[in-house]
Amino acid sequence: MKLGGSRPLLHRLALACLVVFGLASAASAAQIVATIDRPEATVEDQLQLTVVIEGSRGAEPVLPELAEFDVYPRGQSTQMSFINGRMSSSVTYNYLLVPKTTGVFQIGAVTTAVDGEVLSSQPFQVSILGASAQPQQQRDLFITSRVSTTNPFVGQEVIYVWRFYRRVRIGDARLEPLEFQGFLVEDLGEVREYQTTVNGVEFLVSEIRKALFPQEVGSLVIPASRLTCEVLVRDSRRRRSLMDDVFGSASTETKVLRSAQIDVEVRPLPSPPVGFSGLVGSFTIDASMSKHQLVVGESATLRLTVSGEGNVQLISEPELADLPAFKIYGDQPERSINRSGRSLSGSRSFSKALVPLQPGNWIIPPVSVRYFDPETATFKAAATAEIPLIVTPAEGDEDLHLTESIAPSTGKVAVRILADDILPIYGELDAVSSPSNPRKSTLLFLLALVLPIGLYFSARSVQRHRWRLEHDVAFKRHRVAFRRARKQLHQIDGMDTDPGQMGQSTSLCLREYIGDKLGLEGAALTPAELDDTLRAHGVSEALAGESRDLLERLEAAQFGAASVEAGNLIQQASALLKRLEGELEK
Amino acid sequence: MSRRTISGLVGLVVLTLHAHGLQAAQVAEAEKVQLELSESHLPPEEDVAELPSVALRSVLSPALAAEVFLKANAAYEEGAYAKAAAGYQRLVREGFDDGRVQFNLGNALLRHGELGRAIASYLRSRAASPRDEDVRANLDFARQSTKDAIAPPEPSEVLSTLFFWHFALSHRELAIGLLAVNLIFWAVLALGLVWPSRELIRWASFLLLVLLLTLATSLLVHRFLDRPLAVIVPQEVSAHTAPEEGSVVRFKLHAGTELRVQDQRPGWMRVSLPDGQQGWIAEEWIELVYR
Numbered sequence: 061m062k063l064g065g066s067r068p069l070l071h072r073l074a075l076a077c078l079v080v081f082g083l084a085s086a087a088s089a090a091q092i093v094a095t096i097d098r099p100e101a102t103v104e105d106q107l108q109l110t111v112v113i114e115g116s117r118g119a120e121p122v123l124p125e126l127a128e129f130d131v132y133p134r135g136q137s138t139q140m141s142f143i144n145g146r147m148s149s150s151v152t153y154n155y156l157l158v159p160k161t162t163g164v165f166q167i168g169a170v171t172t173a174v175d176g177e178v179l180s181s182q183p184f185q186v187s188i189l190g191a192s193a194q195p196q197q198q199r200d201l202f203i204t205s206r207v208s209t210t211n212p213f214v215g216q217e218v219i220y221v222w223r224f225y226r227r228v229r230i231g232d233a234r235l236e237p238l239e240f241q242g243f244l245v246e247d248l249g250e251v252r253e254y255q256t257t258v259n260g261v262e263f264l265v266s267e268i269r270k271a272l273f274p275q276e277v278g279s280l281v282i283p284a285s286r287l288t289c290e291v292l293v294r295d296s297r298r299r300r301s302l303m304d305d306v307f308g309s310a311s312t313e314t315k316v317l318r319s320a321q322i323d324v325e326v327r328p329l330p331s332p333p334v335g336f337s338g339l340v341g342s343f344t345i346d347a348s349m350s351k352h353q354l355v356v357g358e359s360a361t362l363r364l365t366v367s368g369e370g371n372v373q374l375i376s377e378p379e380l381a382d383l384p385a386f387k388i389y390g391d392q393p394e395r396s397i398n399r400s401g402r403s404l405s406g407s408r409s410f411s412k413a414l415v416p417l418q419p420g421n422w423i424i425p426p427v428s429v430r431y432f433d434p435e436t437a438t439f440k441a442a443a444t445a446e447i448p449l450i451v452t453p454a455e456g457d458e459d460l461h462l463t464e465s466i467a468p469s470t471g472k473v474a475v476r477i478l479a480d481d482i483l484p485i486y487g488e489l490d491a492v493s494s495p496s497n498p499r500k501s502t503l504l505f506l507l508a509l510v511l512p513i514g515l516y517f518s519a520r521s522v523q524r525h526r527w528r529l530e531h532d533v534a535f536k537r538h539r540v541a542f543r544r545a546r547k548q549l550h551q552i553d554g555m556d557t558d559p560g561q562m563g564q565s566t567s568l569c570l571r572e573y574i575g576d577k578l579g580l581e582g583a584a585l586t587p588a589e590l591d592d593t594l595r596a597h598g599v600s601e602a603l604a605g606e607s608r609d610l611l612e613r614l615e616a617a618q619f620g621a622a623s624v625e626a627g628n629l630i631q632q633a634s635a636l637l638k639r640l641e642g643e644l645e646k
Numbered sequence: 647m648s649r650r651t652i653s654g655l656v657g658l659v660v661l662t663l664h665a666h667g668l669q670a671a672q673v674a675e676a677e678k679v680q681l682e683l684s685e686s687h688l689p690p691e692e693d694v695a696e697l698p699s700v701a702l703r704s705v706l707s708p709a710l711a712a713e714v715f716l717k718a719n720a721a722y723e724e725g726a727y728a729k730a731a732a733g734y735q736r737l738v739r740e741g742f743d744d745g746r747v748q749f750n751l752g753n754a755l756l757r758h759g760e761l762g763r764a765i766a767s768y769l770r771s772r773a774a775s776p777r778d779e780d781v782r783a784n785l786d787f788a789r790q791s792t793k794d795a796i797a798p799p800e801p802s803e804v805l806s807t808l809f810f811w812h813f814a815l816s817h818r819e820l821a822i823g824l825l826a827v828n829l830i831f832w833a834v835l836a837l838g839l840v841w842p843s844r845e846l847i848r849w850a851s852f853l854l855l856v857l858l859l860t861l862a863t864s865l866l867v868h869r870f871l872d873r874p875l876a877v878i879v880p881q882e883v884s885a886h887t888a889p890e891e892g893s894v895v896r897f898k899l900h901a902g903t904e905l906r907v908q909d910q911r912p913g914w915m916r917v918s919l920p921d922g923q924q925g926w927i928a929e930e931w932i933e934l935v936y937r
Contacts, residue, residue: 505821509828
């Protein structure tokens, strides 16, 4: 294909686009239409509101106030059509209207603004009827809620049962939170699922049970509960195809179910007697002693258990009669609430350690609990039996076992932090024993850090020095030459010998010193060789000359020159030695 | 041990000395500046006058410091928290900045309602006594009262477990540990001069060298890598986009919030939030805390 051949095609495409967009711009005037899928429905149904805005794709619809409905947007779609040479575009907005109540409602105009012009749809009416009048067994799904009594006493247990019946497949069920204003609410177990038959029709039921305890006298309302779910609906209008068989042709429909509102009239309690515990329901009290015979100082556990059905959360410690012959120590009570039954039941146990102080036959008097029985509308009292205790005298001065088995079977209770606060200040005076001094501490740190290093290197150099003295003869001769020469001179000076011998020894001492110092055989050096050697090793000419001169004079003394005084020569040699050491060690 | 290794060690020692010296001086200087700043919050002079009357800049003897300490403690117990705080601050200013004094100062400031300064004092106390449970408890308690939902900049669990000595030892403890290990290390090396062929000495010197380098590295990291913490002092403070009073306010912070200082300019400090957002705060609204 030639490259130039595509140009006519591009031109044609561009022309087509121009025509399409030109037509679009010349489309019909904008308008807005709002329609509802049916003019009549029940409160369990939902309505489909469709708003079509033609001629403008950017305009957004503004819905009228729909206080009687919950409104859920369900998306939008855009359509473009080309009919009889005219281009038209429209945007469809879908809304789901869920009625809140029954009645005939006016759906006001839906408005939108297109190019500064406000367009309105036509208003219309919708009738919302009551819940389906069909018998329950003919309905696919419904919910019920009921209470055990609508005329309870304040504090009386009211069992609320909410059930959701269904015989079709549902999904995404959402129950709005149940509201029980004016009641203390206790859950009675988890949601139960079971199957039941209503007039011969089998339903799957989800059941929620709650125990309600009215806290106020007068009229209380348990509002209607509302459950929203998606129901699977088969489209019977569509012809079944092979694809339907494979993928299914069902669609879902949103259903909103409501239970009826329940009105409860709460009665006040009659005038309560003295000692009324506040319990409403049916209660018993039980008492047990761990021992019935004990000695003075020995402890026994009295366990009081109040149990029953009703507002068991309010069970408080029953009052024990005054027992002057005993020391009494309380323990944490144990509570047990059973929520799995048809009503709330439970118990609370109070353990007390009784320590007899005196011997004798004692009686633990009955312990009673006063409660209100709503069945008979009377106050009742439950009481324990008398408990006899035989206390014998202790043998000797036995210590009181006050902590022994206060409550052998007492369950452990988690410690609860009631309040928190900062920990107290320090009072130890060593906190201010010495002020910190950054400069001083830095100096000390420096010294302490460097000192070991210095000591190590000192030890190392001493060791090396010793090693050289032991293993390096030349080094050793060099190091000890001066000391040895001085020692020899000192010995020569102290000897009582003739000047010739003295001169010979002194000369030998000097030459050996120079030989040791310079690593040579010093005894064989002549004065002239010594002069040259000293100059070669950096000794000044004057000192080298003096050394030569002194050696010559010592040799002269050795061979009997009368003018030479031996003692004077030794002093000169000693001085020369010092000067030579100074220059050779430079 | 080769000459090169020993030269390296000596170099490290010099560097550590530098770190220790600078750090000590820096902390002292910073705290002095902070205390001078906080003098404006001291109670009135008549309250301070009840404490032993010494000139503010004089050197307290340990006996006089003990008296100030006891009187501040008594003031605290009586509920005169401002007076107690003034006493503790005087002690800190005079160099008696033991972790326990900072702890008591934190308590007094917290009771007096100065949350930011209290948290700064607890942080200083924790730096001096990192394993003190009381300090940790009171710091946690004070942090509960902060308004900003900003987690304090703390090392992660992994880091604090892997490098436990770095976080569990105070600067002073690290320095003393370094000195001790340094002494033992050179002593073992000296023993090696006497018994050069002993395998035990070689291993011991190697292990000590590793320990020495570890502790020295910790000190160096504290000195060169640790950024100071900034604790917000006023009830509310503005963080600006630039170190200028008229610049745009990026966000606001509240008393007790702890942040890392990223940069410093004369009179201003750049702090960063955990999500990386940064702002400039006038240094008069901040208490700096060094590790």
